[in-house]
Amino acid sequence: MTNPFVLIGVCILLLLADFYIINGIRGALTKYSFRFVKRFTAIFWTISLLLIAGVFMSVYLNIGLGPRAAILLAFFLLLVVKVFLLPFILVDDVRRIFLWFARKNKTPEPEFPASQPKPEQIPRSEFLMKAGLITATLPLASLSYGIISGAYDYRVRRQTIYFPNLPKAFDGIKLGQVSDIHSGSFYNKKAVLGGVELLLKEKPDFIFFTGDLVNNRTSEVKNYVDVFSRIKAPLGVFSVLGNHDYGDYYTWPSIQAKKQNLQDLLTVHKNMGYDLLLDENRRLKV
Structure with missing residues (x-):
């Protein structure tokens, strides 16, 4: 169970970081109107606070x-x-500190005549902030693409296994292995079905599912039982539980609820036709 004091401490650190970041951004927005900066600040804090509240709800409420x-x-x-923006703000603040000391110890410069304009200064703060935003956009775009498109980019990896003492009956036998399904992360049932069909096209003699059918709760797999029930093999489908399947990363209302969740998951494996091994072994026959 997640310690609430740890989570509160993390949230306080995040809020302090947000305070530092928004002040750095505001310093680079001096050429914009006061109204724009005020609205931008309000939007920034609204989003940050809502997401932090959402994390609390995700951990402690059954949403x-x-x-x-x-x-x-x-x-x-x-x-x-x-995270990617923070170093640029730190660099800008360090620059400001050095500049402040340099100006403090520097002899005053002569005033420019009113008719003669002062030389234009390079807005380094704005430059650093824009560089930080561009730098942060690259991993953001890459992660977003991976989450949206790469989540269902299923691939088959073929590997020939050699054993010096392998019985001749097993020579040429094809084993299929699938793992870490994490049903709670799915949002496209058709794409998941495509992954199952990709596995079945290989026509494996045995299929082994090696854990993590869900993220935390058995209810996550409810809408995909019919899909994963299609996984069949002539010589059997065998499965084991993964660390996420035990529900250790979720805050349960009671110990009994956690035990019931695990029992429900065992039933799901059985209903899908998987031979679930619980600290057991099976003798494979061909």
Whole structure:
């Protein structure tokens, strides 16, 4: 169970970082109107506070899988932007400190005549901020593409295995292995079905599912049982549980609820036709 004091401490650190970041951004927006800067600041804090509140809800409240995934995804993507933006703000602040000391110890410059304009100064703060935003956009775009498109980019990796003492009966046998399904992260059932069909096209003699059918709760796989039930093999489908399947990363209302969740997951494996091994072994026959 997640310690609430740890989560509160993390949130305080995030808020302090947000305060530092927004002040750095405001310093680079001096040429914009006061109204624009004020609205930008309000939007920044509204989004940050809503996402932090959403993380609390995701951890401690039984909200739907879709909203929970959307909140955590938005929080993570915004966090990436802040992490990449923060070093540029730090560099700008260090520059300002050195500049302040330099000006303090420098002899006063003569005043320019009123008719003679002062030389234009390079807006380094604005430059650093824009450079930071551009730098942060690159990983943000890459992660967004990977989440949206790469989530269902299923591929088959073929590997020939050699054993010196392999029985002749197993020579040429094809084994299929699939792992880390994490049903709670899905939003495209048709794409998931395509991945199952890709596995079945290989026509494996055995299929082994090696854990993590869900992220935390058995209810995540409810809408995909019919899809994963299609996974069949002539000599059997065998499965084991993964660390996420035990529900250790979710805050349960009671120990009994956690035990019931695990029991429900065992039933799902059985209903899908998987031979679930619980600290067991099977003798394979061909």
